[in-house]
Amino acid sequence: MTEHAIGVFDSGVGGLTVLKEIMRQLPGEELVYLGDTARVPYGTKSPATVLRYALEAADFLVGCRVKMLVVACNTASSVAVPALERRCSLPVVGVIEPGASRAAALTRNRRVGVIGTEGTIKSGAYTRAIQALDPRIEVFSTACPLFVPLAEEGWAEHPVALLTARDYLAPLIAQRIDTLVLGCTHYPLLKNTLRAVLGDAVELVDSAEETARLVATRLAGDRRFRQQSPQLPRYFVTDVPTRFEKVGGAFLGAPLLGVEQVELDKS
Amino acid sequence: MTEHAIGVFDSGVGGLTVLKEIMRQLPGEELVYLGDTARVPYGTKSPATVLRYALEAADFLVGCRVKMLVVACNTASSVAVPALERRCSLPVVGVIEPGASRAAALTRNRRVGVIGTEGTIKSGAYTRAIQALDPRIEVFSTACPLFVPLAEEGWAEHPVALLTARDYLAPLIAQRIDTLVLGCTHYPLLKNTLRAVLGDAVELVDSAEETARLVATRLAGDRRFRQQSPQLPRYFVTDVPTRFEKVGGAFLGAPLLGVEQVELDKS
Numbered sequence: 001m002t003e004h005a006i007g008v009f010d011s012g013v014g015g016l017t018v019l020k021e022i023m024r025q026l027p028g029e030e031l032v033y034l035g036d037t038a039r040v041p042y043g044t045k046s047p048a049t050v051l052r053y054a055l056e057a058a059d060f061l062v063g064c065r066v067k068m069l070v071v072a073c074n075t076a077s078s079v080a081v082p083a084l085e086r087r088c089s090l091p092v093v094g095v096i097e098p099g100a101s102r103a104a105a106l107t108r109n110r111r112v113g114v115i116g117t118e119g120t121i122k123s124g125a126y127t128r129a130i131q132a133l134d135p136r137i138e139v140f141s142t143a144c145p146l147f148v149p150l151a152e153e154g155w156a157e158h159p160v161a162l163l164t165a166r167d168y169l170a171p172l173i174a175q176r177i178d179t180l181v182l183g184c185t186h187y188p189l190l191k192n193t194l195r196a197v198l199g200d201a202v203e204l205v206d207s208a209e210e211t212a213r214l215v216a217t218r219l220a221g222d223r224r225f226r227q228q229s230p231q232l233p234r235y236f237v238t239d240v241p242t243r244f245e246k247v248g249g250a251f252l253g254a255p256l257l258g259v260e261q262v263e264l265d266k267s
Numbered sequence: 268m269t270e271h272a273i274g275v276f277d278s279g280v281g282g283l284t285v286l287k288e289i290m291r292q293l294p295g296e297e298l299v300y301l302g303d304t305a306r307v308p309y310g311t312k313s314p315a316t317v318l319r320y321a322l323e324a325a326d327f328l329v330g331c332r333v334k335m336l337v338v339a340c341n342t343a344s345s346v347a348v349p350a351l352e353r354r355c356s357l358p359v360v361g362v363i364e365p366g367a368s369r370a371a372a373l374t375r376n377r378r379v380g381v382i383g384t385e386g387t388i389k390s391g392a393y394t395r396a397i398q399a400l401d402p403r404i405e406v407f408s409t410a411c412p413l414f415v416p417l418a419e420e421g422w423a424e425h426p427v428a429l430l431t432a433r434d435y436l437a438p439l440i441a442q443r444i445d446t447l448v449l450g451c452t453h454y455p456l457l458k459n460t461l462r463a464v465l466g467d468a469v470e471l472v473d474s475a476e477e478t479a480r481l482v483a484t485r486l487a488g489d490r491r492f493r494q495q496s497p498q499l500p501r502y503f504v505t506d507v508p509t510r511f512e513k514v515g516g517a518f519l520g521a522p523l524l525g526v527e528q529v530e531l532d533k534s
Binding site: 037038039040044045046048049118145146148149150152153155158159160163164167239240242243265 | 304305306307311312313315316385412413415416417419420422425426427430431434506507509510532
């Protein structure tokens with residue numbers, strides 16, 4: 001089992017920011033990444049539909065004989081982690097708990113902001129997770145539906161992104177948050193823009209780093225570390241790979257090689 | 268057959284602008300609308316995947332015993348109309364030909380701009396359709412991926428939309444176009460913003476109106492007009508209806524009632 005890969009999935013390219021961080025922190029692990037690009041995005045879809053897609057993605061990765069499942073998508077993590085644990089009999093790591101726990105540790109004034117997709121924000125998953133750690137923390141959350149298309153358009157630092165961020169973040173600034181959770185795996189690309197709007201006094205929490213750390217902790221606990229020489233991850237997508245390869249490079253910070261197409265919805 | 272409904276489909280809410288225009292021009296017709304909201308958008312997906320989705324949508328509408336199929340989605344029209352005609356043995360009307368024919372009729376300087384999704388622009392369908400009517404017309408096209416999320420966010424007239432439109436349209440203005448095809452069913456919502464950037468000298472072609480006219484012509488040719496008292500369309504979607512009902516009202520210009528959820532990908 002130690003030799004098996006870690007399975008990572010997302011609706012598309014966003015989860016590559018998490019994959020990148022796992023590769024950095026755990027270079028000896030074998031990795032399999034699945035992007036459900038034929039049905040992306042998940043953020044505007046209902047919990048029932050996202051759950052169905054997440055279960056199909058997990059079935060595919062279990063078929064690749066993974067030892068752990070990382071849900072590198074906030075929307076899927078916010079609705080599917082318990083169901084995935086029941087279905088797969090494997091350790092399942094989502095991105096919500098690690099981000100929530102980091103935010104709870106960082107905040108001084110106990111006023112935390114959360115930004116994410118419509119689905120993630122509506123689920124209330126971050127608020128529950130943060131307040132489970134410290135019920136005195138007030139959580140202010142807002143959906144930022146345009147950040148994903150802006151990041152995918154390569155406009156993360158375009159004046160349009162700045163103007164959009166000013167609009168979306170105004171209510172959070174008004175609430176005097178001192179910590180902001182980037183509750184979507186696309187948002188790390190917008191860090192400079194968010195920083196320009198928020199100033200240096202607000203801490204930004206990027207779930208990718210925290211999630212990779214939790215993956216390491218869980219593997220250590222289970223004594224499942226793999227210490228092989230590093231190799232390239234395997235990539236699977238549900239639409240033809242062209243756009244994933246083109247857009248994903250900016251998320252991974254490296255070229256994407258050997259991406260294969262698979263079908264999830266024809267079982 | 269005359270009594271049967273007209274089937275209209277789109278990836279989501281955009282096609283409601285076409286449905287609205289058919290209702291206005293042909294109030295005696297029964298209408299069935301299908302929005303593939305579990306897999307929206309089509310504009311960033313590959314031709315092969317969009318074709319697969321379009322065929323599944325058509326199969327569903329044929330099962331509703333429609334007399335005609337209207338592809339109220341530019342991306343699907345740009346890749347799927349011939350395949351749908353072969354599959355369905357029904358008249359199939361897409362949105363590309365009507366818009367192209369209107370643009371060819373309107374342009375004075377034979378310099379036409381086309382804006383649409385990545386998929387529509389990459390297909391080259393508008394350029395081919397316009398130049399088939401008049402090979403002397405030069406066509407300048409550009410993808411505008413942020414217009415769909417801006418329209419769905421309710422930001423069609425927000426300063427962000429204006430700044431985005433200035434950026435996207437600059438190369439078309441530089442080409443001195445006198446006519447612009449709105450090659451995506453979401454774009455009619457952005458008309459005021461586009462007008463603010465382009466001024467009054469550029470004609471805007473909205474495919475919805477032209478498509479409804481072509482539907483009327485085809486029905487008249489086949490003697491299939493229905494002259495009943497108007498009734499509300501039937502609506503089907505592939506995700507839960509909540510978001511479709513909420514966002515779609517702005518596209519239809521009226522409340523959406525009685526929306527039902529169906530599955531297309533579990534055949």
